[in-house]
Amino acid sequence: MKDGISTVIVGKPNVDKSSLLNALLEEDKAIVTDIAGTTRDVVEGSIRLNDIVLNMIDTAGIRETEDKIEHMGVKKSLSLIDQADLVLVVLDGSRPIEAEDKELLERTEGLNRIVLINKSDKGCVIDTEGIHISAKENHIDELIQHIKDEFDFSAITNSQAQVLANQRQVQLLEKASQSLNVAIQAMEDGIPTDLIVTGLYDSWENLKEILGEQAKEDLLDELFKRFCIGK
Incomplete structure (x- = not known):
């Protein structure tokens, strides 16, 4: 919510990834041509959709290439896929599925992705499940x-619910959670109660710190009420 959703656009060359970025940003941020391999490095920009901020990254077209610079761009694109919160996989709906498409679909399976069947204005010849769009026509x-x-x-x-507001x-x-699991394991192992308190206290202290409250006194008071634990 605060920092935005890292969104990566991936696809083989000439599927109009850059056109999609431009359409979302509503500006000509990326160079668009019919020449394969035009985008050799990442192109970035941010957009807001209501309360949602998308930090967009257009990547180099995924393909085998002997061009050293383009190869570096492809390698960087693949690394960004695993780091993204959302992956937009762009396919050219006007052409049959090719090996690069299949590799990308396999690579992103299990990730938070949206498959886009682009160039809907040119007709569709593939039956892959996804959202049909036309980036160049802003559809x-x-x-x-x-x-x-x-x-x-x-x-x-x-x-008014409590939410986790930051990385801390x-x-x-x-x-x-880790401290609580330690305490649970200690109980399962039959460790004396007074030795389990450390794990419970550490867990409770972290939870109370999230809420900005003091943990020690109220936890210890409750423990002394319920258990016969030596001070």
């Missing part, structure tokens, strides 16, 4: 609505 409304639906933060922003709070929650 991307269905894609925008899909993203809005998938990343709907309204339930959070309109409520996420790390505190992870520490709380």
